[in-house]
Amino acid sequence: MNTNADRLYDLLPVIYRQRDADQGYPLRALLHVISEQVNLVEADIAQLYDNWFIETCQDWVVPYIGDLIAYQPARDAGEPSDISTQRGQMRNRVLIPRRDVAHTIRDRRRKGTLAVLESLAQDVAGWPARAVEFYRLLAVAQSINHLRMQRGRTVDVRNGSALERLGGPFEELAHTADVRRIISQHRIGRFNIPSVGVYVWRLKSYSVTEAPANCYEEAGPNCFHFSVLGNDIPLYTPPAQAEPPHPPQELDVPQAIRRRPFEQSLLKKTFDYVGAGKSFQIWVGTPRQAIPQEQLVAADLSDWTYRPLPGQVAVDPLLGRIAFPPNQARRQGVWVSYHYGFSADLGGGEYDRTLAQPAHHQLYLVGEGQTFTRINDALAQWQTDQPANAVIELSDSGVYVEQINVELKEKQTLQIRAANRKRPVIRILDWQTSLSDSLSVSGAKGAWFTLDGVLVTGRSVQISGDIAGVTIRHSTLVAGWSLDCDCAPRRPTEPSLELLNAPDCINIEHSILGIIQVNRDEVKLDPGRICISDSIVDANSLDRIALGAPEGLCAHALLTIVRSTVFGRVQTHAIELAENCIFMSPLLACRRQFGCLRFCYIPAGSRTPRRYECQPDLVVHAVTDQFNAGNGSMSPQARDALQQRERTRVVPDFNSTRYGTPTYCQLSLACAEEIVRGADDEAEMGVFHDLYQTQRVANLRARLDEYTPAGMNAGILFAS
Known part of the structure; x- marks a missing residue:
């Protein structure tokens, strides 16, 4: 055109x-x-x-094309939202998936096959899947004249690999019959003749490319972690580049690598997990040279007692550890590429994200092979040029060990960001003996600073001066500054973000942070604005203050927080809006006449503005209504006990609350329905609201009922 x-x-x-x-x-x-x-x-x-074609049409056209082929949306997932809003369009993409509509005719032709159930999970929910017919795993009495050696075998205790897969999607051991149905609403069964299990993987596999490994000096100079933070992290298989075969194998799904198959791949010299484009790769020396695959050995490095022979390098994929021979001097660095597991595109990571900058700006590229190799070199040039708008872009996933101090002039903007699909790390050390160290940003009136796509460890980020605003987007400010091997924070009481009388406005989007400490003059300054969306604020303990002021006081700030999860107490001047959030500790708003909380989980003992459709208020009110309508059939003591049980029942339950683990902040399968479907659009409360996992599950269940043969029951089982 x-x-x-x-x-x-x-x-x-x-x-x-x-x-x-x-x-x-x-x-x-x-x-x-x-x-x-x-x-x-x-x-x-x-x-x-x-718009005539499903591959190129606009989102609003997808339901109309579906009508032409008699495609029926799953009503259990909810009604479609308003297409005029961005959030409505995002939800509708989940309710009426484009791929499901595009493959409807193809799937109808393959109806009744296992392969179609696996492709349905990918098309409808976007999850890799493996379908298992459980009748093939039943222990049966076989005829001597017609033996099936691969079916109904008793347990071979010498087969360690089979025992590791017990209870999972790749199990091969025989079981006795389970009479419970796999689609039971109470407690599901598995091993029965009509049962078909569709195992789905909700966790995604994310890459880290050519990043320095962390030397674990406590164990020795030849001991390394894949994670630059020094924590144990299981290595994952990379995401499949094409549609996986049927049935998918362990290499075709995003899951943690087990030691036994890794060892077998090395012994058979297939090297399924090592190499370019695979699960991981290790480099040493200058210039970097990849370690030959033949030198790698699989080992259990849980206590670092294993010592590889000369010429070998031991790797523990389950803990993400590397050990070199003790007599091999490690005078040169070690670099690694690997994959780790997580739920969503959150915090610093090598995923696709939108970059935003002013229309007229000066760009400074930092990284290997770029104009600048250090951030401070780019900052020095920026201070010399003094452009009105500037962007310092880190073009690799390296570690920048520097002391960074940024001073912005009036109406000047600066953005320190990672290039798209890169995850650089800014590591701040204890440089000054008599002063505190941090990534400090200060500025004059009208100035604005942006941190985008970066992981900051070692110290906090400190904002001061008269700077107007700060944006933290797709970044991680490590809670507790750094991690131990077990992902425990090393400085759990230290803040990750310190606001010293500045800024007037701070926006936090799709990020992971530790404690936010606001030190603002309540006499001279109006409350600052803090806007948090799709983020995690973690105080490392439910008893600590996640957002507040020094000395345990309330932060002089107006808080707006949506679709976020907070571990720790929140103490602020006022809450303008809290929506679809999970607060695991009490809230304290000094000004209660202002603002609103809606569709949130708010613990007992909170002092907040008016609430709307929040938990556990709803379940408590339901018990009260039952008591009032019972005409004396329920005693006050029984009412109080029932209310306490309901409060306990709806407390959010997580698979992990430690940053650095794959299931960090993921709601468990035992979590109450009021939390899992408690948001205003029936999605889950908290930071993973936009995954719409409840709608995906409802959609997939409806499709499985449609494509499962008569007499068979297909149930959804979560492998991750």
């Missing part, structure tokens, strides 16, 4: 353009307006053609 604003004006004869120029171009201005409308009409005509 021609978007030239002078497209109609250029068609005029030159004589008319000359006369128009003599009169100040009034005709040209008129044709600019007409050309703009012509472009809109042409774009609409082009889009109308694209």
Whole structure:
């Protein structure tokens, strides 16, 4: 499409353009307006053609194409939302998946097969899956004349690999019959003739590319962690580049690597997990040289007692540890590429994210092979140039060990960000003996600072001066500054973000932070604005203050928080809005006449503004209504006991509350329905609201019922 604003004006004869120029171009201005409308009409005509096809149509057209092939959305997942809002469009993509509509006719032709159940999980919910017919795992009495050696075998205690897979999607041991149904609403069974289990993997596999390994000097100079934070982290298989085969094997799904198959791949020299584009790779030396695959050995390095032989390198994929021979001097660095597991695109990570910057800005590239190799070198050039808007982009996933101090002038903006699909680490050490160290940012009035896609460890980020605003986006400020091997924070009481009388406004989006400490003059300054969305604020304990002021006081701030999870107490001047959030500790708002909390979990003992549809208020009110309508059938003591049981029942339950573990902040399967479907759009409360996992499960259940053969029961089982 021609978007030239002078497209109609250029068609005029030159004589008319000359006369128009003599009169100040009034005709040209008129044709600019007409050309703009012509472009809109042409774009609409082009889009109308694209809307004929499911691959290229707009999102709002997908349900209409589905109607043409009698596609029925799952009503248990909820009604479609308003397509005029961005959040409504996001929810509708889950309720009516484009891939499911596109593959409907193909799946109907394959109805009744195991392969179609696996593809349904990918199309409907976006989860890799493996379908298992449990009747094949039943212990049966076999005929001597017709033996099936691969079916119904008793347990071989010498087969350690099979025992490790017990109870999972790749199990091969025989079981006695389980009479419970796999689709039971109470307690599901598995091993029965009509039962088919569809195992799904909800965790995703994320990459880290050519990052320095962490030397664990407590165990020795030849001991390393894959994670730069020094914590144990299981290595994951990379995401599949194409549709996996049927049935998918362990290499085809995003799950933690077990030691036994890793060892077998090394012994058989298939090297399924090592190499470019695979699970991990290790480099040493300068220039970097990849360690030959033949030198790797699988080992259990849980206590670091294993010592590899000369010429070997031991790797523990379950803990993410590396051990070199003790007699091999480690004078050169070690670099690694690997994959780890997590639930969503959150915090610093090598995932696709949108980059935003002013229209006119100066770009400074930092990294290997770029103009600058250190952040401070780019900052020095930035201070010399003094542009109004600047972006310092880190182009690799390396570790930058520097002392960073940023001073912004009036109305100046600066953005320190990672390049798309990169995860650089800023490590701040104890540089100054008599002073505190931090990534400090200060500025004059009207200045704005942005931190995007970066992981900060070692110390906190400190904001001071008259700076107008700060944006922290897709970043991780490690709670407790750094981690031990078991992912426990090393400085659990230290803040990750310190606000010293600044800024007037701070935006935190899709990030993971520790304690936020606000030290603001309540006499001279108005309350600052803190806006948190789709993030985790972790105080490392439910008894500590996650957001507050020094000395345990309330932060002089107006808080707006949506779709977030907070571990620790929140003490603030006022809460403008809290929506679809989980607060695991009491809230304290000094000003209660202002603001609103809706569709949140708020523990007992909180002092908040008015609440709407919050838990456990709803379950407590339900018991009260039951007591009032019982006409004396329930005693006050029984009412109080029932209310306490209901409060306990709806307390959010997580698979892990430690940062650094794959299931960090993921709601467990035992979590109450009021939390799992407690948001305003029936999604889960908390930071993973936008995953719409409840809607995905409801959609998948409806599709499984449609495509499962008569007499069979297909149930959803969560492998992660």
